[in-house]
């Protein structure tokens with residue numbers, strides 16, 4: 144194995160026909176290169192998307208009301224309705240599996256007409272009513288100041304928390320927004336915090352373009368009575384969100400005389416389910432990657448097998464001489480297999496390194512690009528795990544062995560006497 | 567050393583077969599220097615290949631050093647060749663990308679002798695054949711005679727009892743041919759059995775026994791003492 148003559152022999156066999164060896168090696172190189180790049184890109188997509196939603200509590204679900212789609216108990220279909228604070232209390236009392244439950248309300252953004260004014264600056268932003276617990280479900284980073292707290296809720300304080308775009312258009316770059324006032328739809332609110340969303344899923348508009356008021360403040364100022372537009376819940380650990388989701392829907396529909404079969408009236412998103420669907424998608428991408436990658440690799444391997452066959456044909460005489468002077472079939476087979484494995488592994492290793500190198504380069508470019516809050520692409524850290532790299536190498540060695548098998552058996556089928564015959 | 571009785575060998579040629587050796591009997595003692603002669607196509611190479619376990623035969627028996635050589639698998643055959651037989655070919659059959667020393671050392675490589683040791687032994691053999699300075703040269707840089715001497719060194723290195731040579735001088739001019747024959751004579755004098763195939767009478771005349779093949783059997787055996795007679799005869803022919 145480590146005899147220098149053995150490697151000398153391999154080198155000579157391959158060097159005799161450089162162009163063909165290179166082309167063949169390129170086949171394997173390309174196969175593994177593609178495999179690594181695709182696996183890495185798939186992983187990058189997965190990382191990007193996961194990072195986008197991973198911060199969402201995985202055990203959360205969200206609800207909002209829409210027009211009914213079925214007539215029920217004397218109501219016509221197409222009825223407008225709202226959830227309300229009593230629903231909230233009822234759910235707290237009757238669904239013990241709920242961990243957090245927070246309502247969220249919205250005011251519409253009316254076209255482009257500005258609804259927010261500060262001195263000579265003005266802008267048009269989403270205004271939302273929130274509870275302190277909301278950032279436990281859909282986390283945000285507090286960049287300055289604080290998030291809405293219980294006192295804000297209790298006292299219906301006129302305070303607000305703003306997103307980064309709001310800050311950009313309403314404040315100067317070096318200004319500290321905390322403590323300043325914004326006039327929103329004619330009412331002054333004191334800014335108490337600046338936040339950045341950690342997730343990329345937007346509820347009624349991007350967080351960076353939104354202003355959050357204490358929920359109770361919003362109810363009062365906008366005359367919303369006890370309406371609830373949007374409900375976010377998380378399930379206690381160990382309880383599947385779907386169970387809670389089903390219960391919540393059942394109760395709310397019952398309380399608002401909505402047909403149990405009405406699928407439209409109460410809409411919901413279950414993050415757990417989304418995650419599962421996404422993992423299914425990524426599994427699919429992974430499988431596809433391997434199928435395509437291995438297919439390309441196979442083509443390369445067949446090429447290697449082919450070149451080995453030609454090499455053996457050219458070396459028939461030499462192999463005959465070696466056998467005449469005492470090389471056993473095992474020696475010959477070992478030699479050819481080793482040649483084939485070396486060719487595939489070296490080519491493959493280069494492909495592997497270059498694939499990983501490319502991914503690393505892309506990663507650097509992505510990371511050096513300015514990270515702008517919600518504007519980040521759904522693509523992050525393209526990478527191949529050690530397992531993928533190691534299995535790719537294993538595949539290569541095995542492929543090399545396969546590639547060597549046919550040529551090797553061909554070589555020992557040639558009787559020494561036939562190989563030695565003078566032409 | 568070699569006992570062959572009733573040896574048959576035919577080659578399949580499509581649907582019919584070509585019967586080359588037809589019940590050949592042959593005995594060669596240890597230390598003999600034998601040449602096999604005969605017209606082209608008489609089966610000289612066929613016989614030598616069977617002797618060298620490069621080919622198998624159809625019927626009869628072949629004992630080599632008291633061991634029946636029959637139906638050996640390729641591994642056994644290769645090992646027996648490696649241990650007992652040294653081959654010299656008409657076209658030298660050196661490995662083109664190995665230098666003289668590495669070529670000579672090759673049989674020891676198959677015996678798993680370490681590289682350092684086998685190269686050292688190879689150098690000794692090259693020295694004996696006056697080729698020490700050429701040890702690092704590739705076959706393409708050597709003359710025909712030098713190549714054949716390298717091939718002889720390769721045949722000798724595994725210390726075989728028998729040297730088989732198919733037309734060892736076939737590709738050499740007569741002066742070089744005689745040099746090679748002198749070397750083979752030396753080897754024979756050291757006690758090795760040497761069997762060569764040749765169609766050159768003066769080459770055959772340098773051996774101690776001539777076996778003439780005709781029609782698949784041995785037509786005539788000319789022993790030591792009769793060589794003078796043989797020489798005279800070929801001069802008149």
Ligand SMILES: Nc1ncnc2c1ncn2[C@@H]1O[C@H](COP(=O)(O)OP(=O)(O)OP(=O)(O)O)[C@@H](O)[C@H]1O
Nearest residue numbers: 577578584586604605606607608609610611612613
């Ligand atoms: N592998 C083979 N297949 C078919 N026929 C063969 C084969 N090898 C040899 N022959 C035939 O067998 C006969 C004997 O061949 P062989 O090579 O033994 O002759 P030879 O005495 O060595 O002749 P030369 O002096 O020309 O070398 C020839 O007719 C040859 O054509």
Ligand SMILES: [Mg+2]
Nearest residue numbers: 610611612732
């Ligand atoms: Mg012949």
